Amino acid sequence: MxxxxxxxxxxxxxxxxxxxxxxxxxxxxxxxxxxxxxxxxxxxxxxxxxxxxxxxxFSSKEDVLTALSVDSLERLQHLFQLALNFNGHSRERALALHYAYHRFSAAEPTLFLCLLTAATPGVMEKSSPERLLRRQQLETELLTMCQTVLSAALADGSLTLPAGAAVEQYSFINWALAFGCNALFAPLRQLGLFAGLQAGQINIQSINLLFDGMGWLPLSADWDYQASWHRIGLIFSQQLMSDPLIHPTLNQTQEPA
Amino acid sequence: MxxxxxxxxxxxxxxxxxxxxxxxxxxxxxxxxxxxxxxxxxxxxxxxxxxxxxxxxFSSKEDVLTALSVDSLERLQHLFQLALNFNGHSRERALALHYAYHRFSAAEPTLFLCLLTAATPGVMEKSSPERLLRRQQLETELLTMCQTVLSAALADGSLTLPAGAAVEQYSFINWALAFGCNALFAPLRQLGLFAGLQAGQINIQSINLLFDGMGWLPLSADWDYQASWHRIGLIFSQQLMSDPLIHPTLNQTQEPA
DNA sequence: AAAAAAGTTGACGGATCGTCATTCTAGGTG
DNA sequence: CACCTAGAATGACGATCCGTCAACTTTTTT
Structure with a gap:
């Protein structure tokens, strides 16, 4: 077949x-x-x-990094699939997507940084075209999953687009906000900046503001999205997050520089 | 003195x-x-x-990159200063800050990418502590400038914080959204993804959604922020954006790899 | 003017990248 | 079973690049 x-x-x-x-x-x-x-x-x-x-x-060292980022995107895709299956209304499912993204960046900071560095020109310049293509393809698929939720919301009437706006624009904004939140938290974790802010809290609050701004029903005033966030977390906790390591013994190496 | x-x-x-x-x-x-x-x-x-x-x-090659990012932040600070001087209500001034950020990333894509790569662990690990400190300090100052506008909005009543929210959270969200939008556009400019979307359009639309979600008056339904965006652009166009290049002749070098 | 301090230079050691001539292996052929 | 060949694997090697340091030059002090 x-x-x-x-x-x-x-x-x-x-x-x-x-x-x-x-x-x-x-x-x-x-x-x-x-x-x-x-x-x-x-x-x-x-x-x-x-x-x-x-x-x-791998065509180069940078190609390895790109390969890792492809790997990450595939795992992210898997998590997104889980999120889409969440049993709730459309805005909750959108929240679940954000949750998946956030959860991944928190659980796998190294891989998330790979995602960041792989988008860097120095890496892209030296990666194999095939892998770059694969990455772009995966990104498109992920974006499509986001647009799925948006379309569903438009269909059931909980969300209406203003004149002149397209679904792609809305999905882009969502992606940008999620990316920004998680990317900014990565280096800021060790730095003192924004100290005392909980990543999860900030995340859900940002999303609420954005969705409220979009007029996505039910508004955060009429629904406890904090509770939704928690319920969403459960379906991810059941699922295994990280796969077992193949080479657990990595000790006979010389110490790093 | x-x-x-x-x-x-x-x-x-x-x-x-x-x-x-x-x-x-x-x-x-x-x-x-x-x-x-x-x-x-x-x-x-x-x-x-x-x-x-x-x-x-410079203590290392990476230190050069960090130095460039410091340079960028200083120029950004200068642009932010211009934005704060914009003659309008508080939400317009906030919009002006976003405009400055966007304008910089569009006019100096290379430097903006420096900002990205300089936040990468591989670079931070090998930069001089002094310069890293300087960078953090500049970032703090920029953030303070953002919070200035938010505080003014709170003072004049055009914005009210919900219970349990802090100014830092709001400024973080703003920063994250702006960063996400501009960072995502950088690699996507050459790739075909999101083709046909105007960076400026997306930017103002994203900000409008966020600000509307925050309930920042006047709402986008009651004010033509497109026009504001254009008016803001004028004060930046008058100002010189990029300084003249010192070494215009760079031709006798061997071709790159 | 001599000595000390500060600054500059470029050759060099060490590390890493990516290649390529050589060696090995699996599977087919007589 | 001996032989052959295409493709895969090897690791030594050249090239590049980073960062240092002993020697040298310039500036300041005595």
Whole structure:
């Protein structure tokens, strides 16, 4: 039924598995030693493949980062799927999408930073075109999921677009706000700026303001979205957030710079 | 009258001038050859100082990026000052702040990307503490300027905080939205995603939604903020946006990788 | 004028990236 | 079973780049 699955299954399957293992390892290094600790030599040394093979998978070090960001987007897509299944009205489901994004950035700060750095020109310049394309495609799909909720809201009448506004504009604004909130919290966590503000609190408050501004019913005055936020959290807690690590022993390495 | 200006004026003045020239040159390279093209060797070769002297000014390559981001923040501060002087009601002045931010990111995409990359852990890890401190200080000042407008709005009654909300939260949300909008537009400009959306249009629309959600009077239904946006633009156009380039001849270099 | 302090230089060590000639391996052929 | 070949894997190597430091020059002090 599928269009054309590559015939050489044993080959390409092993290839895929190895690529996943390499990415997992890269992620591990990133978590442990920061971005400066991630070098191709180190990645080779800790893996069971050689440099040449590594470069058979990734065209450059930056390509590894882009690959990690693709990985992140796929996990995000999975979380978004959960959010869309939330049992509630449309504005709650939109809130669930924001929750998923927030939850991911909090649970996987390293990967979220990958998302940030992968959008940096220095990284994009040196990544393989195929992977960049894949990333763009995933981003489009995620955006489509957001627009799904908006369309549903328009259909059931809880949201009405002003004249001259398009669904894409609204989804863009949502994305921008979510991105801004989570991105700003990443570096600000260690800095003192905005100290004392809870990430979750700020998030839900921002979204409420935006949705109220959009006139999305029921307004925050008429509904306890704090409670919704909490209920949404439950369906994500049940689901496993992070997959088990493949290489738990990473101790025999020299200490980072 | 000044507290204690360093006595060795001729020395430190020359030093400051040279540092400015170096930063200008770095910016030039960045514009021309992208982030990959900026290397310390190249920066030295194109300047009239040696490597050692360069490292007398900047502790590392990343420190150069942080320095550029500090530079950007200073220019942003200048633009914010202009915005605060805009003759209008408080919500218009807030809009002017957003305009300044947007205008800067559009006019100086390279520097705006510096702001992004300088917040990256890989860069922060290797920048000099003094410069990082300076950056944080500037960010605080910018944020204070935002809060000034919010406080004024609270004072004149055009804005009222709901119970349990603080001014910092509101300024954070504003900052996050502005950052998200402009950051998302940066890579998307070259990509096809969101094609056909005008950055300025999206920006003003987002802000209107947020401010309406905050209940900031006059609401967008009762005031033509499109016209305000245009009027605000005038005071920025009069002011010079970009300073003249010091090294217009940058042609004798080898072509980038 | 001599000495001390401050500033500048560019060659060098170390680290990392990405390549490529060589080696290995799986699967087919006589 | 011996041989062959296409494709994959290897790791040594050249190139690049970062940041340092001993030697040298300029400025200031004595």
């Amino acid at each position: 599928l269009p054309q699955p590559p015939m050489q299954n044993s080959r390409s399957l092993a290839r895929q598995l190895r690529e996943q293992a390499l990415l997992k390892l890269a992620q591990q290094i990133l978590r442990q030693d920061g971005f400066a600790g991630l070098t191709m030599d180190r990645l080779t040394a800790l893996s069971d493949v050689s440099k040449g093979t590594l470069y058979n998978h | 000044l507290p204690q200006p360093p006595m060795q004026n001729s020395r430190s003045l020359a030093r400051q001038l040279r540092e400015q020239a170096l930063l200008k040159l770095a910016q030039q390279i960045l514009r021309q050859d992208g982030f990959a093209g900026l290397t310390m060797d190249r920066l030295t070769a194109l300047s009239d100082v040696s490597k050692g002297t360069l490292y007398n000014h």
